[in-house]
Amino acid sequence: MVEKEILERYWGETKKNMLIILFIWAIVSYGAALIASSLNSIVIFGFPLGYYMGAQGSIVVFVLLNLYNSVYQNKLDIKYDLAEEE
C-alpha cells in the first residue's frame, strides 16, 4: 500500500506538469490561430508564420510536449518510488 502523503505529493506534481503542458498546447494551436493573420506578415524561408504554425509549427510542438511528458513523468515515478517493478 502506498502512503497517502506520498501519493498526494506525486499527484500534485503530476497535475502541475499536466497544466503546464496543456497551457503550451493551447497557446501554439488556439493562440497562434487567433493571431494567425498578424503572424502571416512574418515570412521565414517563404513560409508565412501564421500558416506555418497551423500546418507544421504546432504539431512539432505537440510531439516535443509528449516527449517531455514521457521523460518527466517517468522520472517522477522513480523519484517517488512509484515505478513498476521490472
Next chain:
Amino acid sequence: MAKDAMDAWRAKLRKIYGIYTSVFVLFVVSLWIFESMGLDPKFIGYAFLFGTIGVYAAIGIISRTSVVAEYYVAGRKVPAVFNGMATASDWMSAASFISMAGALYLQGYDGLAFIMGWTGGYVLLAVLIAPYLRKFGQYTIPDFLESRYGGKLPRLIGIICALIVSLAYLVAQITGVGIITSRFLGLTFEIGVFVGLSGILVCSFLGGMRAVTWTQVAQYIILIVAYMIPVVAISYKHTGVPIPQVMYGQALQVIEEKQKQIKDDPKEVEVREIWKKKADELNQKIKTLPDSWTKGKYELEEQIKTLPQDDPKRKEAEKALKVYPKSPEEAKKKWTTDMKTAQGMSKPPKSYVQPPTDSKGIMNFLALTFCLMVGTAGLPHILMRFYTTPTVKEARNSAAWALFFIFLLYFTAPAYAAFARSEILTNIVGQAFTALPAWATKWAGVGLITIKDLNGDGIIQFAEIRIHADAVVLATPEIAGLPYVIAGLIAAGGLAAALSTADGLLITMSNAISHDLYYKIINPNISPSTRVKIGKALLLVVAAIGAYIASHKLAIIVELVAWAFSLAAATFFPAVVFGIWDKRMNRAGAVAGMIVGLTVTLYYLIGSRFYGLDWFGIKTIASGIFGIPANIIVALIVSRLTKAPDPELQKFVDNIRYPKGAVGAGKEE
C-alpha cells in the same frame, strides 16, 4: 515478463519488421524493373493488392489465438514503439491518407483545422488518459466506466456510444476499400469490398487484437513509405532539394503571387461571370420547380424527336435525358448542389495562407479544431490500444510514439497540397487546351479533375478547373513523372490505411457486444473459450452489416465520420478524464453528463444538418462544441449535488494514478 525476456522479445520484433521492410522495398523495386521491361500496369496493380493482402492474411494466420488476454489485448506484450506504429495506422484512415492533402489544397488555411485537430488530441491522450487506462488494466472502455463508477448503467451507456461512434466510421473505411480497389484494379465496387473485407476478417477473426496489432504495424510501414516517395520526388523536381516538408515554402510564394494575378485577369473575370450566370439560372430553375423540371424534360424529348439521327446535338440530348433528374425532388437536390458549385467558382480564389477574417469563420475554425482534438482522445478504438502495452510507462511512451508516427504523415501533407496547387497554377493555367499534360488528361478521364473551356478561348483559366480532393495525392506520382509502380504503391498505402482502421473498429464493436454486453451484463457464466468464440462470430456479423450499408454508397457517410468525433468528444472523453482526475465524480454525474452530452450533440448535428438549426453560426461538423461543455457542466453539478463515491471507488482512483503494481505482460489467462 522478466526484463531479459522482454529485451529478447523487442530484439526479435525489430528483426522481423526490419526484414519485412527490406522485403517490401525489394518487392517495389523488382516491380519497377518488371515495369520498365514492359509488364502490363494492370498486373502491377494486382501484385500490390494481392501481395499486401496476402501478407496481412499471413500475419493473421501466424498470430491466431483463442486465449482471452491475447484476443482482447494482445497479451499486453506490445512494446511502446510498436504500439505507437499500430496506433498510428489504427488512427490514420483512408481520409488522412488520400483526402486530407486535398482538403488543404481546396480550403487553404481553413483545412489546417484537420492537421492540428487530428494531432493535438494525442497530447490530451498522453497526458490525461493513456497511462492511467493501462494501470487500470482491463479490456475495454465500458470496463473502465463500470469499474470506476459502479453499476451496469455506465457500462451500458458506454456500449451504446461506442457502437454509434464506430459504425459510421467503419462504413466509411469499407467504402474507401471499395473505391481504391475499383479505381486501381477495375474491379467492381462490390467485388473490391469483398476482397478487402476478406483481408480484414482473416486477420481479426483468427487472432483478435494480437493479429490486428501486428498487422497494423506492417500496414503503417507500407503507408508511410507510400506517402513519402511521390512528394519527395516532386519536391526534387520543383526545387532541386528532396525535402518537401522544408521546401514547400517556395511553392506557397508561387501560389500567392499567381493567385493575385488571377484575381484581376480579364479572362478569369470573364469565366467567373459565366459561372455567376449559371448559378443565377439554376437558382431561377429551383425557384420555379416543379414547372421548370417538366419544361426541361419536355424540351429534351422534343429535340430527340425533331433532330435527324446523325445530328451530334441529338446525341447530346439523349445523353442529357439519361442523367436528367427523375423527379422534381431529385432535381431540387441536384440543382442546389450544382448551384453551390457554380457560386463557389464565380468567386476569385481567396488567399491560400490567410486565416478567416470574419469572427464566424474564426469561431468555426477554433471550434472544429477543438472537437477533432477532444474527439481523437475519446475514440474507443484508439483508447483501447493503450491496454496492450507491457507497462504503464510504455503506455505513456507509446502515446508519444504514436503522435510521432502520425506526425511524419501530417507534417508532409501540407507540402503535397502546396506543390499540387503551384503545379496547377504554373503548368496548367494559361496553357492551350490542346497542350494539357498527360496526367491531367488521365485523371480527367475518371472525373477527379474537370477542365472545361467555358469562354471558348482555347486557353485554360483557373476558374475552368475543378479538382476532387482525392486527386491531389493520387495524381502527384504522375505530376512528378514517376513510373506507374508508384501509383500502385499509393493504392497499396491507401488500402493499408483503410484496412488497418477498419480492423481496429471492427474489433472494438465486436468487443462492445460480446464482452461488454453479453459476457458482462447478460450471461457472466460463459467460459473464456466461449467468450472468444462469440466475439469471433460477432466480427462476421458486424463486418456484414458494415459491408451492406457501404454497398448503398450513401453520400452522407463522409459527413458521418466527422460526426463521430463530436460524439466521442461529448460522451467518452469527459467521463474517462473525470474518472481519473476528479475523485469526487460519481455515477450520477458521469451518467447524466454522458446522456446530456450525447443528446445535445445529436440534437445540434441533426438539427443543423437537416432543419436549419443555427446556434452562433457554428457548422454541423463542429457540433461537439456544445455537447462537450454541456457534458462537463452537467457532470460537475450533478456529482456535487449527490453523494460522494464510496471509499472503495476512491481507493480505485488512487490506485490507477501511479504505475506501481500494474498487471504485467503475459500474466493473464
